[in-house]
Amino acid sequence: MTKYIFVTGGVTSSLGKGIIAASLAKLLQSRGLKVTIQKFDPYINVDPGTLNPYEHGECYVTEDGAETDLDLGHYERFLNIHTSQANNVTTGRIYQTVINKEREGAYLGKTVQVVPHITDEIKRRMLLLGQSGEYDIVITEIGGTIGDIESLPFVEAVRQLQWEMEEEDCLVVHLTLIPYLKAAKELKTKPTQHSVKLMSENGLHPDIIVCRTEHSLNMELRKKIALFCNVKTEAVIEAIDANSIYEVPLKMLQEGLDVIVLKKLHINGYSAPQLNKWKGFLDKLKNPNSKINIGLIGKYIELQDAYKSILESFVHAAAINECKVQIVNVHSEFITEDNVNEKLGHLDGLLVAPGFGLRGVEGKIIAVKFARENQLPFFGICLGMQMAAIEFARNVLGLKDAHSTEMDVTTANPVIDLMEEQKKVTAKGGTMRLGSYPCEIKPDTLAYNIYGKPIITERHRHRWEFNNKYLQQFEEAGMMASGKNPGIGLVEIIELTNHPFFLGVQFHPELKSTVENPQPIFVAFIKAAKEFADKKNLVSNPLLQSEMI
Numbered sequence: 001m002t003k004y005i006f007v008t009g010g011v012t013s014s015l016g017k018g019i020i021a022a023s024l025a026k027l028l029q030s031r032g033l034k035v036t037i038q039k040f041d042p043y044i045n046v047d048p049g050t051l052n053p054y055e056h057g058e059c060y061v062t063e064d065g066a067e068t069d070l071d072l073g074h075y076e077r078f079l080n081i082h083t084s085q086a087n088n089v090t091t092g093r094i095y096q097t098v099i100n101k102e103r104e105g106a107y108l109g110k111t112v113q114v115v116p117h118i119t120d121e122i123k124r125r126m127l128l129l130g131q132s133g134e135y136d137i138v139i140t141e142i143g144g145t146i147g148d149i150e151s152l153p154f155v156e157a158v159r160q161l162q163w164e165m166e167e168e169d170c171l172v173v174h175l176t177l178i179p180y181l182k183a184a185k186e187l188k189t190k191p192t193q194h195s196v197k198l199m200s201e202n203g204l205h206p207d208i209i210v211c212r213t214e215h216s217l218n219m220e221l222r223k224k225i226a227l228f229c230n231v232k233t234e235a236v237i238e239a240i241d242a243n244s245i246y247e248v249p250l251k252m253l254q255e256g257l258d259v260i261v262l263k264k265l266h267i268n269g270y271s272a273p274q275l276n277k278w279k280g281f282l283d284k285l286k287n288p289n290s291k292i293n294i295g296l297i298g299k300y301i302e303l304q305d306a307y308k309s310i311l312e313s314f315v316h317a318a319a320i321n322e323c324k325v326q327i328v329n330v331h332s333e334f335i336t337e338d339n340v341n342e343k344l345g346h347l348d349g350l351l352v353a354p355g356f357g358l359r360g361v362e363g364k365i366i367a368v369k370f371a372r373e374n375q376l377p378f379f380g381i382c383l384g385m386q387m388a389a390i391e392f393a394r395n396v397l398g399l400k401d402a403h404s405t406e407m408d409v410t411t412a413n414p415v416i417d418l419m420e421e422q423k424k425v426t427a428k429g430g431t432m433r434l435g436s437y438p439c440e441i442k443p444d445t446l447a448y449n450i451y452g453k454p455i456i457t458e459r460h461r462h463r464w465e466f467n468n469k470y471l472q473q474f475e476e477a478g479m480m481a482s483g484k485n486p487g488i489g490l491v492e493i494i495e496l497t498n499h500p501f502f503l504g505v506q507f508h509p510e511l512k513s514t515v516e517n518p519q520p521i522f523v524a525f526i527k528a529a530k531e532f533a534d535k536k537n538l539v540s541n542p543l544l545q546s547e548m549i
């Protein structure tokens with residue numbers, strides 16, 4: 001029978017509920033249990049697909065094409081499992097379902113209310129994944145902070161579930177902040193007490209309190225939190241700031257979070273945690289033997305969450321290469337022909353990021369040109385790949401006005417054009433080419449070397465595509481389509497034949513990188529950047545040169 005863990009947050013947002021939930025899940029998984037995580041978000045958007053990255057960070061796309069919260073990325077990266085639409089539910093989706101049912105007449109003349117109709121729909125969805133029989137444990141992260149008006153129906157749904165279930169089938173983990181007051185040189189428990197009190201007013205009581213803190217919690221403090229918040233002292237868990245999110249599972253192991261969860265859920269017969277692979281990864285991550293600088297060219301660089309999966313993919317691939325990857329954020333809006341050398345000249349590789357709309361694209365095109373002409377390793381993702389095609393068309397094929405019809409509908413050379421199936425689409429939400437698609441890779445190409453197989457699948461999120469009318473012209477001039485969709489022939493990967501590493505992909509490889517399975521393009525890109533850096537050092541250091549001879 002499936003057991004349920006609910007993770008709530010108190011005091012402030014951004015405490016890292018997603019990381020705590022994923023870390024707990026990792027520990028339980030490492031003990032041989034089948035675990036999945038889902039996130040319930042209180043906002044009214046049906047999904048985060050229509051949200052600007054500045055609002056809510058990256059939109060994470062699952063295999064089945066759901067546009068979801070970026071925490072699902074953490075779940076997949078930690079657990080090495082796939083999630084799906086069912087793993088992310090918003091208030092908007094709940095209301096949409098209830099309102100549709102009301103329109104169908106399903107409530108038979110009743111007044112439709114938050115309790116019980118909205119809470120019933122929340123509960124139905126909270127139990128859905130568990131009903132598949134696939135999981136021993138389903139962890140549900142409740143977005144937002146206790147006390148928010150919009151989280152109330154979710155808190156009420158958890159309260160009802162806890163009341164309906166046997167005591168050992170469900171528990172609540174509450175993540176709070178223990179702030180440190182510098183002037184008083186003291187950690188303060190009052191905000192935690194208040195947030196637990198707020199929860200209690202809504203009928204919900206935490207079984208475990210995880211305390212986010214900058215300083216270690218001594219026994220006295222733990223006892224105080226336990227007493228005032230009415231939990232056992234062993235159920236007060238310290239979550240001290242870590243250098244890397246990937247250290248958090250080990251910190252939680254030290255604190256015994258998994259053991260207390262297993263005890264409260266009456267789960268016996270589990271094995272000792274198998275975390276060798278995880279520890280091996282951390283070991284490599286902490287002990288690099290080389291260092292490179294990768295430029296991340298994007299327009300949302302002020303907000304690191306906007307490129308979360310890309311940044312994490314670099315962490316996974318850096319560890320396997322035993323290399324420290326320094327990400328240099330370069331705002332594409334401010335790259336010009338005049339400053340490109342100064343901005344990008346010191347880098348060992350360039351990644352041109354995904355994106356939408358006109359802002360910043362000319363800077364991206366200039367960056368691509370710089371990488372192409374200087375043999376600098378280049379990796380373009382989605383819009384980044386489209387910019388690489390436009391740059392090639394303009395500067396190699398001589399089609400000076402080449403563009404994407406996303407930015408210029410009147411261009412005479414639409415080398416990137418709206419996909420046929422997109423031409424009749426008007427609604428914005430959930431209507432892009434989304435989710436996993438196969439791609440056939442040409443032998444004897446960089447892409448084939450990287451993947452080592454002829455058919456791969458990767459996840460997509462776009463409306464525009466490479467315009468196949470121009471393909472022959474591109475290939476004759478040295479930019480080839482090394483990956484295509486086998487059914488409809490859409491170009492999915494482009495590469496330059498006379499460059500050490502120049503690859504553009506229409507899909508989002510960053511969405512499938514995990515700690516245990518780093519994404520192969522990122523791994524190869526870092527390797528190429530390392531070689532580039534080594535060569536650069538050789539040229540700039542004659543001493544090294546003579547040693548090599």
Ligand code: GLN
Binds near residue numbers: 464
């Ligand atoms: N705006 C481009 C398109 O829709 C690229 C999308 C992206 O980078 N995810 O095709």
